[in-house]
Amino acid sequence: MNFTRLNVKGLIKSLLLRKFTTGLLILQLAITLGLLVNSAILALDTREKISQPTGLDDENILLVSTHPTSGAYRDLDYFRSIVNEDLAKLNQLVGVNSVSITNQLPIRSRGMLSNTHDIDHPDQEKNDKYLKDVKYIIAEEHLAEAMGFTILEGRFLNENDQLDFDSEAKNNIVITESLAKALYGGESAVGHETNNGHIIGVIKDIMLDPTLPRDKQYGLFINTMMKYIFVGRYYVLNVEPGQMAKVRSQVSDTILAVQPERDIFKVFTLAEHLKGFYRDDQGLSDLFLLLCGLMIFVTAISSYAYSQFHISRQKKYIGIRRALGARKKDILLYVLTENWLVYSIGCLLGLGVALAFNILLSQYISLSKPDMMLFLLASAVIFVSGTLATWIPAVQTSNIPPVIATRTV
Amino acid sequence: MRSNSMFAYNLSLALKSFKQAPSLYFLVILTLSIGVGLLCANLALVNSMTSDPIPEKSGQLFHVSMNTWPNDQPQAEPFHILRYREAMKISSSDIPKNSAVFYASGVYARDSASTSLKRFDSSVRATTPGFFALTNAPFAYGSGFAKSSGMEVVIGNELNQKIFAGENSVGKVLELDGELLTIVGVLKPWHLRPLFYHATEGRAFNLTDDIYAPLETSIDLGWSIHARSSSTVSYQGVKFTRDRNVFYLQAWVELENSAQQQAFQYYLDNYSQSLKDAGEHPLAILNELRDVNAWLLEQNIVDQNVLAFTFASVLFLCVCVFNASSLLLSRFHSAKFEVGLRRAIGASNKDMLVQGITESALLGIVAGLLSLLLSWFFLKLSIKFLPDLENLAVLDPKLLMLGMALALVTAIASALYPLYRANRYTISAELK
Amino acid sequence: MLKMNNISRIYQNDTIQTHALRDFSLNVKAGEFVAVTGPSGSGKSTFLNVAGLLDHFDGGQYELDGVSVQGLKDDELSRLRNEKLGFIFQNYNLIPDYSIFDNVDMPLRYRGFSARERKRRVEEALEKVGLASRLKYLPSQLSGGQQQRVAIARALAGEPKILLADEPTGNLDSLMARQVMEILHDLNKDGATIIMVTHDPDQAREVSRNVQVIDGQLADFKIYAPLDRTAGNTGKSVSISAAVEEEMADA
Structure with missing residues (x-):
C-alpha cells in the first residue's frame, strides 16, 4: 500500500466536516472498545480462577x-x-x-x-x-x-x-x-x-x-x-x-x-x-461476551451506514478523483483509510472509556486492571470488524465510474 | 378535524417512508429494541431485588438482632441469630402486635394415606404461630396453627399442588421424616421478593417455604438447622439446643408505632442488662431493631453481577441510540429532495417536524413492542447464565410500561438531530 | 496525438438503443487547439467522455499518444488519464474541503511523485494561472473564474499531452471567461494540445480548428476566418490546410 497517494490532512479535514456522524461513530467505537476490553478481562479472570490448582486430582x-x-x-x-x-x-x-x-x-x-x-x-x-x-x-x-x-x-x-x-x-x-x-x-x-x-x-x-x-x-x-x-x-x-x-x-x-x-x-x-463454584463468574463473563457480540454487531451496522451515507454524498468527488487518474484501489484505500482513521480515534478514546468502565465495574465486582495487550487486541477486533462492515460500501465506492465527473448535476 | 386528518396523513407518510427503505428501518427498530429489551430485562432483575416485599407494613416489621455472645470472643456486631432463651423472651413479650421466632429446616414429605412412597424434599419454616399474622401469609384453606407445639402444619401452594393436586388438603396427614403431622392450613401462591423474613445467607431470593411447622415440635423432632448457626459448645442436634449457647433462631416483631418500638427496645436492653448482672453477658449491650427495608438494605441483597451488567446495558443502549441516529440521518438525507419539495409547496418547518416525530414515534412503538418480547427473551437468557436469579425474573406491568416509554423516548431522541438537519436543507438548494 | 477511427457508443435501455456516437472519426495533432461544437444531445459530451477515457466505447479504434486504448484494463486507463490527460470541467469540479494547493496536488499524488516534486509542480502550475498567492484558500473563497483557473492548474500540473476542456467558460461571466480563454490560448501557444467542447461560436472561431458533431457524427467542419491570434500558431505545428486534408482522408 502506498500511503503517499493519500492526503491524510485532507482526510482529517473532511472528517471534521461531518462532525456529528463521525462523532457518533467514534463514541460508539469507544464504548464498544471499553466494553470489549473489560469483557475480555472478566473472561480471563474467570478462566484463571477456574484453572487455579486445587491441590487435588x-x-x-x-x-x-x-x-x-x-x-x-x-x-x-x-x-x-x-x-x-x-x-x-x-x-x-x-x-x-x-x-x-x-x-x-x-x-x-x-x-x-x-x-x-x-x-x-x-x-x-x-x-x-x-x-x-x-x-x-x-x-x-x-x-x-x-x-x-x-x-x-x-x-x-x-x-x-x-x-x-x-x-x-x-x-x-x-x-x-x-x-x-x-x-x-x-x-x-x-x-x-x-x-x-x-x-x-x-x-x-x-x-x-x-x-x-x-x-x-x-x-x-x-x-x-x-x-x-x-x-x-x-x-x-x-x-x-x-x-x-x-x-x-x-x-x-x-x-x-x-x-x-x-x-x-x-x-x-x-x-x-470447581466450575460450579465459579458458575456466577462464568455466567457474568458469558453475558458480557454476549453483549460484546451484540455491540460489535450494532457498531458494524453503524460503520456500514456511516460509509454508505458518506459515499452517497461524495459520489461526485470520487468521480472527479477517478477522472483525474485515481485507480480503483486508490479509491478503496482512500475509503478504508478514512474509516481506519475514525477507528483509531475511536480506539484512543476507547482507552479512556475502558479505564473508566473498569473503575465503575470494580465498585460492584472484582476484576483486574486493563492492560495494553488487551487494549491492542480489542482494537484489532474493532479494526477487523469495522473493515469487514465497510468493505462492501468501499468496493461500491471504488466502482463509481469516472464519467460522473462530467455530469453537471 | 384538521389536526386529525393531518395526523392520519403523517401516519400514511411514515408508512410510505418505511416502505421506501424497509431494511434501514428494520435495522433501526432492531437495534433500538435490542438495546431497550436488554436494559429492561436487567431493570426487571434490579426491580425485583430492590422492591418492597410487604409494602402494607414494611415500616412496622422489625428484625431483631442482639449481641448476647456469652464469652468475650470479640463478636463486634449484634447477631442476627439468637439463642432459644432470647427467642422465648421475645415471643413472650406482649409489646409487639405480632412476633415470630423461627429457624429454617427441611424434611421429606409424603401423603401418609398415599400408596406411593415418593417423598418430596420440602423446605421447612419451624416457627412460632405469630408468623402468619406478621407476614400476612395468604391462606387458601384453613388457618395457621395456634400453638408452638402440636403435630400440625401449614403447607405452601406448591407442595399442595405436588402432593394433593391443589385440592383442599386441610385435615389430611403428612408423613414428614417418619412423623405424622396434620395439615391445618394451605397457603395461596405466595411470592415474596425479596424473601424478607430470611434475607441472610444468600437466601433473599428463595421461594417461600413448603411447610410451616410449630417451633417446639420441630425442635422436639430434631429437624436439623438448615441455615447459619453458631455455638460455643458442641451439641448433638437441635433437640439439645434449648438450654445451650446455640444461636440459630431469627426473630421478627410487628411494632405499630414508635412508642411500641421504644418500649420494645427498652424491653430487650433490660433483658440484656439482667444477663449482664448475672455475669452471662460480658460484651456491651447492643440490640438492634431494623424494619424490612432497612434490614434488606443492610443485607446487601442486590446482586452485584446484575448491577454491573445493568451498567453495561445502559452503555449498550447508548450505542444503539447512536446507531439509530446515524441510520436515520442517512435516511433523511436521502429523502431531502422530498423535504425540499414539501417545503416549497408550503409545508412549514413545524409541519415537517411533526411529520418526522410522528414517524419516529411510530418507530418507537414498533421497537417498544419488539423490545417487550426481547426483554422476556433476555430475562430467560440471563437466568441461563446466572441461575441463582431464577425467582427474580419477573416482568411486571410497571416494567412493560417502562420498556415502551424507553423505546419511544430513544426513538424520538435518535431522530431529533437528523430531523433538525433535514429541516435545515434549504428549499432552493434541493430544487435547483 | 489523438486518433479516433469509426468510434461508436451505444446507450441501451430496455426498449431504446441510442447511438450517441456512430462511426466517429477524428484525428488531432500535437499542438492543435480544437473546438468541438454542436447542438445539445448531438454527442459532443459523449465524445469528450470517450476521448477522456471516462467512458468506454462499443466499436472502433482509439489511439492516444501512440497507445491503443481499446482492451486496456481499468487501472491502465486510470494511469493514462493521470499521465496523458488534463481535464477542465464546466463546473470546475474542485473538492470543496481541500485547499487550492491540495486540489492541484491531488492528481500528482496518484502519480506517485515525491512531496518535493509535487510541491514544485503545484506551485509552478498555479504560477501559470496567476494564483500562486492563494495556496491556502478554499475553493469557496475564490470567484468562479479563479476556481476555473485552479482547475486549469490542476490539469496542467501533471504535464499532460492533451488538455480536455468541457465548456470551460460555461459558468462564467464574460470577463472571467475572457481570462480563462486567454490562459488556454497562451498554453496552446506554448505547445499544448487542447480539445475544447463549447457552444460559443465566438470561442470556436478563435481556435485553430473547429469540428462539429451532429447526431453522433463528425458532420461537417468549417474553418472560420482565423482571428489574428491563430496566425502565430501555424508555424508551430501543422498548417491548417494540412489538417483539413488529413480530415478529408480519414473521413
Missing part, C-alpha cells in the same frame, strides 16, 4: 451428594449400617480406588467452621482473624486416600482415632499445612494440643475456600463421622483414570440398591464442583 474424584428421605434414618444405628454398606458396595465397583464420606467439600465458602487455637494460646485468634473460621471437616479414615491428600507430617486419621460416642476424651485431628504454620510457625505441629483436639498429622494445603488467600486455607479433619452420621452428606470416590464415565453411571444405582429411600441430588466430579 480434580478429574478423578467423583462426589455424590445424598440425603435419606425416610424417617427410618432417625435411628442413627440404622443410618450407620446403611452408610457402611454404601461405602462397601461403592468400593467394589470396578475402577474405584477408594471411597469415603464427609460433611463438607473443599472449594466452598463458609460451611462448618470452628475457631481454632493452641490450647495454651487462645489469643492466637486475636492476631489472625482467619483462625476464627477454620473449616471443620468431619471425616473418617479413608478420606485422605479418596481425596488424595499428601501427608507432610505424622499420619492421617485411622480407626483408632474414632472414639466411643459417649467418650469425653480429646479427639485426634489432622490439620492443613497453612493452619500448622499459623499455629506453630516453623515448628512441627504434630503432638501439639488445640482447643479442637490433639494434632497427629499435617497435610499439604488444598483449596478449601477459594475466596480466602492461598496461605489461609485453614482446615482440620476429625474422625467423628460415625458419631454424627447425619452430617455425612457427601460420598467421595477416588476413581482410576479413564474409568470415570463407567463409575459415574453406576453410583446412583449402587446406592439405591442398598436402600432406596434416599434422594441423590447430584453426582459430579471435583472439576465440575
Whole structure:
C-alpha cells in the first residue's frame, strides 16, 4: 500500500466536516472498545480462577451428594449400617480406588467452621482473624486416600482415632499445612494440643475456600463421622483414570440398591464442583461476551451506514478523483483509510472509556486492571470488524465510474 | 378535524417512508429494541431485588438482632441469630402486635394415606404461630396453627399442588421424616421478593417455604438447622439446643408505632442488662431493631453481577441510540429532495417536524413492542447464565410500561438531530 | 496525438438503443487547439467522455499518444488519464474541503511523485494561472473564474499531452471567461494540445480548428476566418490546410 497517494490532512479535514456522524461513530467505537476490553478481562479472570490448582486430582474424584428421605434414618444405628454398606458396595465397583464420606467439600465458602487455637494460646485468634473460621471437616479414615491428600507430617486419621460416642476424651485431628504454620510457625505441629483436639498429622494445603488467600486455607479433619452420621452428606470416590464415565453411571444405582429411600441430588466430579463454584463468574463473563457480540454487531451496522451515507454524498468527488487518474484501489484505500482513521480515534478514546468502565465495574465486582495487550487486541477486533462492515460500501465506492465527473448535476 | 386528518396523513407518510427503505428501518427498530429489551430485562432483575416485599407494613416489621455472645470472643456486631432463651423472651413479650421466632429446616414429605412412597424434599419454616399474622401469609384453606407445639402444619401452594393436586388438603396427614403431622392450613401462591423474613445467607431470593411447622415440635423432632448457626459448645442436634449457647433462631416483631418500638427496645436492653448482672453477658449491650427495608438494605441483597451488567446495558443502549441516529440521518438525507419539495409547496418547518416525530414515534412503538418480547427473551437468557436469579425474573406491568416509554423516548431522541438537519436543507438548494 | 477511427457508443435501455456516437472519426495533432461544437444531445459530451477515457466505447479504434486504448484494463486507463490527460470541467469540479494547493496536488499524488516534486509542480502550475498567492484558500473563497483557473492548474500540473476542456467558460461571466480563454490560448501557444467542447461560436472561431458533431457524427467542419491570434500558431505545428486534408482522408 502506498500511503503517499493519500492526503491524510485532507482526510482529517473532511472528517471534521461531518462532525456529528463521525462523532457518533467514534463514541460508539469507544464504548464498544471499553466494553470489549473489560469483557475480555472478566473472561480471563474467570478462566484463571477456574484453572487455579486445587491441590487435588480434580478429574478423578467423583462426589455424590445424598440425603435419606425416610424417617427410618432417625435411628442413627440404622443410618450407620446403611452408610457402611454404601461405602462397601461403592468400593467394589470396578475402577474405584477408594471411597469415603464427609460433611463438607473443599472449594466452598463458609460451611462448618470452628475457631481454632493452641490450647495454651487462645489469643492466637486475636492476631489472625482467619483462625476464627477454620473449616471443620468431619471425616473418617479413608478420606485422605479418596481425596488424595499428601501427608507432610505424622499420619492421617485411622480407626483408632474414632472414639466411643459417649467418650469425653480429646479427639485426634489432622490439620492443613497453612493452619500448622499459623499455629506453630516453623515448628512441627504434630503432638501439639488445640482447643479442637490433639494434632497427629499435617497435610499439604488444598483449596478449601477459594475466596480466602492461598496461605489461609485453614482446615482440620476429625474422625467423628460415625458419631454424627447425619452430617455425612457427601460420598467421595477416588476413581482410576479413564474409568470415570463407567463409575459415574453406576453410583446412583449402587446406592439405591442398598436402600432406596434416599434422594441423590447430584453426582459430579471435583472439576465440575470447581466450575460450579465459579458458575456466577462464568455466567457474568458469558453475558458480557454476549453483549460484546451484540455491540460489535450494532457498531458494524453503524460503520456500514456511516460509509454508505458518506459515499452517497461524495459520489461526485470520487468521480472527479477517478477522472483525474485515481485507480480503483486508490479509491478503496482512500475509503478504508478514512474509516481506519475514525477507528483509531475511536480506539484512543476507547482507552479512556475502558479505564473508566473498569473503575465503575470494580465498585460492584472484582476484576483486574486493563492492560495494553488487551487494549491492542480489542482494537484489532474493532479494526477487523469495522473493515469487514465497510468493505462492501468501499468496493461500491471504488466502482463509481469516472464519467460522473462530467455530469453537471 | 384538521389536526386529525393531518395526523392520519403523517401516519400514511411514515408508512410510505418505511416502505421506501424497509431494511434501514428494520435495522433501526432492531437495534433500538435490542438495546431497550436488554436494559429492561436487567431493570426487571434490579426491580425485583430492590422492591418492597410487604409494602402494607414494611415500616412496622422489625428484625431483631442482639449481641448476647456469652464469652468475650470479640463478636463486634449484634447477631442476627439468637439463642432459644432470647427467642422465648421475645415471643413472650406482649409489646409487639405480632412476633415470630423461627429457624429454617427441611424434611421429606409424603401423603401418609398415599400408596406411593415418593417423598418430596420440602423446605421447612419451624416457627412460632405469630408468623402468619406478621407476614400476612395468604391462606387458601384453613388457618395457621395456634400453638408452638402440636403435630400440625401449614403447607405452601406448591407442595399442595405436588402432593394433593391443589385440592383442599386441610385435615389430611403428612408423613414428614417418619412423623405424622396434620395439615391445618394451605397457603395461596405466595411470592415474596425479596424473601424478607430470611434475607441472610444468600437466601433473599428463595421461594417461600413448603411447610410451616410449630417451633417446639420441630425442635422436639430434631429437624436439623438448615441455615447459619453458631455455638460455643458442641451439641448433638437441635433437640439439645434449648438450654445451650446455640444461636440459630431469627426473630421478627410487628411494632405499630414508635412508642411500641421504644418500649420494645427498652424491653430487650433490660433483658440484656439482667444477663449482664448475672455475669452471662460480658460484651456491651447492643440490640438492634431494623424494619424490612432497612434490614434488606443492610443485607446487601442486590446482586452485584446484575448491577454491573445493568451498567453495561445502559452503555449498550447508548450505542444503539447512536446507531439509530446515524441510520436515520442517512435516511433523511436521502429523502431531502422530498423535504425540499414539501417545503416549497408550503409545508412549514413545524409541519415537517411533526411529520418526522410522528414517524419516529411510530418507530418507537414498533421497537417498544419488539423490545417487550426481547426483554422476556433476555430475562430467560440471563437466568441461563446466572441461575441463582431464577425467582427474580419477573416482568411486571410497571416494567412493560417502562420498556415502551424507553423505546419511544430513544426513538424520538435518535431522530431529533437528523430531523433538525433535514429541516435545515434549504428549499432552493434541493430544487435547483 | 489523438486518433479516433469509426468510434461508436451505444446507450441501451430496455426498449431504446441510442447511438450517441456512430462511426466517429477524428484525428488531432500535437499542438492543435480544437473546438468541438454542436447542438445539445448531438454527442459532443459523449465524445469528450470517450476521448477522456471516462467512458468506454462499443466499436472502433482509439489511439492516444501512440497507445491503443481499446482492451486496456481499468487501472491502465486510470494511469493514462493521470499521465496523458488534463481535464477542465464546466463546473470546475474542485473538492470543496481541500485547499487550492491540495486540489492541484491531488492528481500528482496518484502519480506517485515525491512531496518535493509535487510541491514544485503545484506551485509552478498555479504560477501559470496567476494564483500562486492563494495556496491556502478554499475553493469557496475564490470567484468562479479563479476556481476555473485552479482547475486549469490542476490539469496542467501533471504535464499532460492533451488538455480536455468541457465548456470551460460555461459558468462564467464574460470577463472571467475572457481570462480563462486567454490562459488556454497562451498554453496552446506554448505547445499544448487542447480539445475544447463549447457552444460559443465566438470561442470556436478563435481556435485553430473547429469540428462539429451532429447526431453522433463528425458532420461537417468549417474553418472560420482565423482571428489574428491563430496566425502565430501555424508555424508551430501543422498548417491548417494540412489538417483539413488529413480530415478529408480519414473521413
